Amino acid sequence: MRLKCPANFRIIRLPCTGKIDVIHILRAFEKGADGVYVVGCMEGDCHFKTGNFRARKRVAQAAAILDKIGVGGDRVKMYNLSSGEGPLFAQYSIEMDEKIRALGPSPIKVALQAKKEAA
Amino acid sequence: MIIADKKPIEEIIQEVKDYDRLLVLGCNECVTVCEAGGKKEVEVLASALRMHFIKEGKEKKIDERTLERQCDHEYLEEIRDVIDQYDAVLSLACGVGVxxxxxxxxxxxxIPGVNTCFLGANEQRGMWTERCQACGACILARTGGICPISRCAKRVMNGPCGGSSAGKCEINKDLDCAWQLIIDRLRDLGRLDDYEIVAPIKDWSTERSGGPRTVVREDVQV
Structure with a gap:
């Protein structure tokens, strides 16, 4: 389809979004990610029945933790689409890229960089 | 099992903020099953704390470890060689483990990382309910397997009381009246005659009101 999408995100493949856990999202932030978005199948279409519902809850849990520690829960988001919706995948990546750019770099990343420069 | 609930992160941050080297210590037993203080929760909490303090520009060492149990000497010994590396331990075990x-x-x-709540059962995913108050003198044989000590708000021994209405307790319309449950079960078991037997005054000295308790079993001592 040769769709245009931002080149600044890294795709981590999972067998099902139900595999994702809160710690996976938090670790990404701990390593300096500015945002994380999870793309699962359409709700009701999960091959494993509830995988994407579980993922949605865990994304919400991660967001709540990020809010409490001052990183910002709006840096994580869950999207749903079907495997045939490549253009929508590209659209979501552009949307997330714009959202994170508007929020600016993650305070963790800023602090890690400051620490590196000081060393 | 012992049911615990997570403490708010804000409260934990306040408690640990003065320590530079912290060990987040989980427990593999009850608190793992009730998803409050197992390996997973240790990972999440330690990660959140590390991020919080990095953001604040504070240099802290926050490590993770989960023991099989924190209520047994042999498992607690496993951290003896590393305990000196830490200024404090944030334990996600129940109050016993802490x-x-x-x-x-x-x-x-x-520092406790969870609130220890009660002895309960996993009624459904994400929901735990109280079943035992460890009174030290079990009467379940007489009450159809339903405990009036833990499940009746008044701990009535010969119930129900006047607050039982349509099978519910007066303190909460969603709470089953324990004595209604007992009567229903005794009826189903064909043992309703047992209900007629007036329970004797309970010896509460085996309960907490007798002070902190100890069980000594010479037969298993070495």
């Missing part, structure tokens, strides 16, 4: 760890490592401050 205290036993504190007793064993006398010079290390212990």
């Amino acid at each position: 205290q036993f760890t504190a007793e064993k490592y006398h010079s290390t401050p212990l």
